[in-house]
Amino acid sequence: MKILLQARGASLQALFFVVISVAMMVVDHRFHHLEVVRTNISLALSPLRYIVSLPATGGNWLNDWFTSHTELLEENAALRAEGRILNARLQKLEILAEENARLRSLLGSARKIADDVIVAELLSVDQNPYRQLIEINKGSSDGVEIGFAVIDDFGVMGQVIHVNPQSATTILISDPEHAIPVQFVRSGTRSVAFGRGSTTQLELRYLPATADIKIDDDLVTSGLGGRFPPDYPVAKVTAIEEDRVRGFVTVLAEPKARLDSSREVLVIKPRQ
Amino acid sequence: MSKLRYLVIYLSLVVALVLMILPLPDWVQIYRPNWVALVLIYWSMALPKRVGLWFAFFTGIILDTSQGTLLGQHTLALVIIIFVNMNFYQRIRVLALAQQAMYVFALLLVNQVVVAWVEGVMGRPTPLLAFFGAPFIGMLIWPWVFVILRDARRKALLS
Numbered sequence A: 001m002k003i004l005l006q007a008r009g010a011s012l013q014a015l016f017f018v019v020i021s022v023a024m025m026v027v028d029h030r031f032h033h034l035e036v037v038r039t040n041i042s043l044a045l046s047p048l049r050y051i052v053s054l055p056a057t058g059g060n061w062l063n064d065w066f067t068s069h070t071e072l073l074e075e076n077a078a079l080r081a082e083g084r085i086l087n088a089r090l091q092k093l094e095i096l097a098e099e100n101a102r103l104r105s106l107l108g109s110a111r112k113i114a115d116d117v118i119v120a121e122l123l124s125v126d127q128n129p130y131r132q133l134i135e136i137n138k139g140s141s142d143g144v145e146i147g148f149a150v151i152d153d154f155g156v157m158g159q160v161i162h163v164n165p166q167s168a169t170t171i172l173i174s175d176p177e178h179a180i181p182v183q184f185v186r187s188g189t190r191s192v193a194f195g196r197g198s199t200t201q202l203e204l205r206y207l208p209a210t211a212d213i214k215i216d217d218d219l220v221t222s223g224l225g226g227r228f229p230p231d232y233p234v235a236k237v238t239a240i241e242e243d244r245v246r247g248f249v250t251v252l253a254e255p256k257a258r259l260d261s262s263r264e265v266l267v268i269k270p271r272q
Numbered sequence B: 001m002s003k004l005r006y007l008v009i010y011l012s013l014v015v016a017l018v019l020m021i022l023p024l025p026d027w028v029q030i031y032r033p034n035w036v037a038l039v040l041i042y043w044s045m046a047l048p049k050r051v052g053l054w055f056a057f058f059t060g061i062i063l064d065t066s067q068g069t070l071l072g073q074h075t076l077a078l079v080i081i082i083f084v085n086m087n088f089y090q091r092i093r094v095l096a097l098a099q100q101a102m103y104v105f106a107l108l109l110v111n112q113v114v115v116a117w118v119e120g121v122m123g124r125p126t127p128l129l130a131f132f133g134a135p136f137i138g139m140l141i142w143p144w145v146f147v148i149l150r151d152a153r154r155k156a157l158l159s
Helices: A004-031 A035-066 A069-107 B009-021 B033-045 B053-067 B074-095 B097-121 B130-157
Strands: A116-125 A133-136 A147-150 A158-162 A168-172 A180-183 A190-195 A202-208 A218-221 A235-241 A248-255 A264-269
Touching: A004 B053, A035 A116, A035 A158, A035 B009, A035 B053, A069 A264, A133 A158, A180 A235, B009 B033, B009 B053, B009 B130, B033 B053, B033 B074, B033 B097, B033 B130, B053 B074, B074 B097, B097 B130
Parallel strands: none
Antiparallel strands: A116 A133, A116 A264, A133 A168, A147 A158, A147 A264, A158 A168, A180 A190, A180 A218, A190 A202, A202 A248, A218 A235, A235 A248
16 A cells, blocks of 8 residues: 555656656746756856866867977968968058948948957867757856857857856857858848758758859858848858759858867957 | 765766766767766666655756756656656666666667657757667666666665
């Protein structure tokens, strides 16, 4: 009898937890009330993330340590040369920027050229095979907020979807749930690039068959929607698939950013 | 003092959690066994009075947070398999390791069904290989998990 009662108690308890879990999932999916829980647990887990990132960091450190003297000298020389070239280009750029600003002020547009950025480093990558998320080491205490765009030196990587005090979760543009408004540089056609769960492919659906698109066309952010600042490189067209029956074109593009290998990233504060 | 001995349970779960968030190359990623589920199954078999549904519930929430899944997704899965285990552990405990491993495979598969079902509802179907691969690897790993945790438990004087 007692065993029976115990068994019934356990069943009730299990049912209770099942109901709670399902309720939590619904609340988490639809609303944002559980962000607080998530943030606090995430914070408590941050030492674990740190431990996990140790082997990679340690490896890098050892690698740096054992880089031979001559290699360093060579690299130094190369960097100096590159620095000179970049400086020369920069002078030109400054002049261009000034000219651009002057022209813009003539046109009466108030767009700023430079954006405020926060430099961040990667903490951990994509713990879930179905999603494309990365964790960066700057959080709300550094001024990072939800919706900020994240880029690396080659292009747009994604946007911040969750912020902790010392870290932030970034959804990559290749996540199946992510879409980014883009524009073809050459033709000016606007579209939206969807992630496909692979770091090497974005998909632009339902473009008109008459659109002027070629392989190797560059895609930049269009700035529509207000999330991503305009004119940052996003991807390059790699394939064009025609659907003759329905008269649409699906374009596949390869992200410019190194979604799977960049360690240093920039978080862009949107302009006021 | 006696509380201190249970530290080994928490410690093993922390290790399992670290193994879950350890970055792996993409092609290995989908075969990553659910370490947390394995460790939890062991403890609920060895110390059913101590490690039950409450344990599964809180472990699940922590796992959900660290995996970035919906809060409740792994929780639901873990609660269900631990509940199943609570009804079977007495019969399973006495089996040989290989037979236990098959039982564990079934539990991990149930776990996978729940997680994949929620993913599916949200429009992210799980690839077939990942669906069966991870529980299969979990099954192969079970004997080692069992032996390691049993030794740890004996060292910590838990019975």
